[in-house]
Amino acid sequence: MIYSSAAAGIGALILIFALFRRFTRPSLSVIRGPQSPSFIFGKDFPPSQFARSYLSALTRNLLELFQRPIGEADFAWQSQYGNVVRFKSVLGEDRLLVTDPEALRRMLNTSTQTYSKLPNYRIVSRMLHGTGLLWADGEDHRRQRSIMLPGFGMNECKEFLPIFKDCAEAISMKWLEILGSSDSRGLVINVLAWVSRGALDAIGHAAFDVQFGAIEDDLHPLAKKYKNYLGDIFGLPPSKQIFLQAASKYIPTCILQWLLENGSNTRLVRARDVRTTVTSIAKELVREKADTLLQGRGNTDIFTLLVKANMDANAKKKLSDEELLAQMRTLLISGYETYLHCGCLYPIGACAASQVQSKLRDEIRKTEATIRARSDPQLTVADLEAMTYLNAVVKVFDVPMAFALLITSAGRITIPPASTPFPENCSSR
Structure with a gap:
């Protein structure tokens, strides 16, 4: 009874605060955007679906954005309404979906003092990724990035080519083994699982x-924890989760922090379990790499270069100890998810464009012949750079971003810069 009353009280406060913000902030009504259901009930639903329809009405356009395939709603809105779209969030709040390249450049690169990450999303990010680069904002972000940069120089990245080549060859060998041991004429191979x-x-x-x-099915404890990590936490979110994520901006940060640390939701439990495991392993790695560096030795992996810097x-x-340990989660998420994303989508795109695939195969065979003809038969960065068609495909292929949405907020009333001018009397916060 006490918990029910407390929940009702918190809900009432959120509603009052949301309504206050709704009617005291500048209007975005002059910006075009998709229609949304009514504020309370949405469309006409039978009584048996009242609870579901009520929640759907509260989340409004967010269901389109987060429950449809990634990019589907975004591109549809962009095509119909332009590069800046107004859509409805919880309780009728107006939000902007910005895809204008000039606006994004200013907001994410040159006007970071004005645009920052929302406090509620930073709290969630801290639980998922720690106080690393994905969580940091403003001066903290610049400081952390300066420490991370030595591991991502051009020369350092070139050193990783043999590693990725060996992994690709290992997967190819596994596929040949599977095909060789199969008695059937046709065989389906889950490319996503193997690229993962x-x-x-x-x-x-x-x-x-x-x-x-x-690849050899001998998983390290860390690899076991990160297997399908983001999919387990964010994949196919129900209406309730979408509503709570959007409404969390109205919850005091201390309460939100407590809920994330003590909630029994399976997604939260999964995130906390991964955090515990990664932090424990990161502590041991930092200790080992620091000792090795003090002895005048050390490898060229990114984490060693980070510890050295x-x-x-x-x-x-x-970096503080907490920030340094958090960079392990940052590297895992940023590296694993982006590589997996591109490693799957580029082949899919090539399969859909037979002419592109044929030209790529021809260029690959020519490069292989060139490599075999010289004394050192190892693939080098120079060989890849000489593959002009491959580089052109990588640059212009329409592959969606690994991280589809970046959520930010203006710290003051401002007109977001855009290559297409906004309507007059338009400002946002």
């Missing part, structure tokens, strides 16, 4: 000098 294994092994070696053993930095730029 290759991505884990490649990132484990390149980022941490750790053998994850995913932090040891060499002055006191003002150094």
